[in-house]
Amino acid sequence: MYRVKVPATTANLGPGFDILGMALDLYNIIEVKETDRGLNIDIEGLGAKELPTDKSNLVYQTMDYLFDKADYRPAGLDIKLINQIPIARGLGSSATIIVGGLVLANTLAGTPFSNDQLLNFAAEIEGHPDNVAPALLGGVVISVITDQEEIIYKKIKAPELKTVVGIPDFKLSTTEAREVLPAQVTFNDAVFNCSRVGLLVSAFMTEDYDLLATCFEDRLHQSYRQDLVPGMGEVIKEAKDDGALAIALSGAGPSIVALTLENEVEVGETIVRVFAQHGIKANYKVAEPNSTGVIVENL
Incomplete structure (x- = not known):
C-alpha cells in the first residue's frame, strides 16, 4: 500500500x-x-x-x-x-x-x-x-x-511567516470566480500587477517583509471577485489594521490568506468577526508554509 x-x-x-x-x-x-x-x-x-x-x-x-x-x-x-x-x-x-x-x-x-x-x-x-x-x-x-x-x-x-487562513462557510467554484473577470484589462493595470509580482518575488527571496503590504496589491482579479465574497474589502482592511503584513484572496476564494510575523490569533479573530458582520459564518486556521x-x- x-x-x-x-x-x-x-x-x-x-x-x-x-x-x-x-x-x-x-x-x-x-x-x-x-x-x-x-x-x-x-x-x-x-x-x-x-x-x-x-x-x-x-x-x-x-x-x-x-x-x-x-x-x-x-x-x-x-x-x-x-x-x-x-x-x-x-x-x-x-x-x-x-x-x-x-x-x-x-x-x-x-x-x-x-x-x-x-x-x-x-x-x-x-x-x-x-x-x-x-x-x-x-x-x-x-x-x-x-x-x-x-x-x-x-x-x-517560502517565507518564514505565519499564514492565517480565513475560511468562509460557503463554496465558490473556480469556474464561477473566473466568469466575473473581464476579457481585457488596461495597460496601466497590467503594469501595476507586473511590478508587484517582481517586487513580491524579491521580498520573499531577500526576506524583506516590510514590502509585502505593497506586493500583495492587485488590479487583475480581486476587485472583480469582491461581490462574490461579502465583506472581503473590510476583512482585508481590518486585518491589516490588526497586524497582518499582507492579505489577499486565496486563489479564486472565498478564503482569505494573511501573512504575519505575530498576532496571528488576533488577525484570525478579526477575519471571523468582520465576516460575521456581513452575515457570513467563518473560521480560521493558522498554518505555516x-x-x-x-x-x-x-x-
Missing part, C-alpha cells in the same frame, strides 16, 4: 494571477493498494458525504489518466481519501487530489515519469499550474506556460 500526503495551496498571492502559488501545512491524504477485484473508494473527512465513490471520482480519473500514458492497467484498486482541506474554498483541494493521484499512479506503474512530466500532466488536468505546482513541489512556485504548452517553473524558499510538497510512503 502507498500513501501520499499532499499540502494545501494558496494561489495568486495577490498580484500573481495564475502565476504564483504557495504550499501550506494543511493536508489531504490518499492511500492506494492494488487488488484483483475492481474499484473500491472510501472517503473520510470533509466532503465524505458529497463526493462520488465510483469511477467519476477525481482521484480515480487522474490515476486512470496516468495509467493510460504509462500503458499500465491494474486489475483493481482500493483507494482511501482522508480529506482535511475544505472543498471549493480557494485552498487547492482539487489540486491535492490531482497531484496525489498522479504520484500514486506513477509509483504503482514503476515511476516512468519525472516530476516535470507530472507537473505538466497536473496542469493539463487542472487547467493552470498555480495550485498544482506548489502542491507537488512545496515552497513558493513561479509557473509559466510556454507557447508549446509546457510548464517552466522556479521554486523559491510547506517546503516539501507531496510526500509518498510505502506502508
Whole structure:
C-alpha cells in the first residue's frame, strides 16, 4: 500500500494571477493498494458525504489518466481519501487530489515519469499550474506556460511567516470566480500587477517583509471577485489594521490568506468577526508554509 500526503495551496498571492502559488501545512491524504477485484473508494473527512465513490471520482480519473500514458492497467484498486482541506474554498483541494493521484499512479506503474512530466500532466488536468505546482513541489512556485504548452517553473524558499487562513462557510467554484473577470484589462493595470509580482518575488527571496503590504496589491482579479465574497474589502482592511503584513484572496476564494510575523490569533479573530458582520459564518486556521510538497510512503 502507498500513501501520499499532499499540502494545501494558496494561489495568486495577490498580484500573481495564475502565476504564483504557495504550499501550506494543511493536508489531504490518499492511500492506494492494488487488488484483483475492481474499484473500491472510501472517503473520510470533509466532503465524505458529497463526493462520488465510483469511477467519476477525481482521484480515480487522474490515476486512470496516468495509467493510460504509462500503458499500465491494474486489475483493481482500493483507494482511501482522508480529506482535511475544505472543498471549493480557494485552498487547492482539487489540486491535492490531482497531484496525489498522479504520484500514486506513477509509483504503482514503476515511476516512468519525472516530476516535470507530472507537473505538466497536473496542469493539463487542472487547467493552470498555480495550485498544482506548489502542491507537488512545496515552497513558493513561479509557473509559466510556454507557447508549446509546457510548464517552466522556479521554486523559491517560502517565507518564514505565519499564514492565517480565513475560511468562509460557503463554496465558490473556480469556474464561477473566473466568469466575473473581464476579457481585457488596461495597460496601466497590467503594469501595476507586473511590478508587484517582481517586487513580491524579491521580498520573499531577500526576506524583506516590510514590502509585502505593497506586493500583495492587485488590479487583475480581486476587485472583480469582491461581490462574490461579502465583506472581503473590510476583512482585508481590518486585518491589516490588526497586524497582518499582507492579505489577499486565496486563489479564486472565498478564503482569505494573511501573512504575519505575530498576532496571528488576533488577525484570525478579526477575519471571523468582520465576516460575521456581513452575515457570513467563518473560521480560521493558522498554518505555516510547506517546503516539501507531496510526500509518498510505502506502508
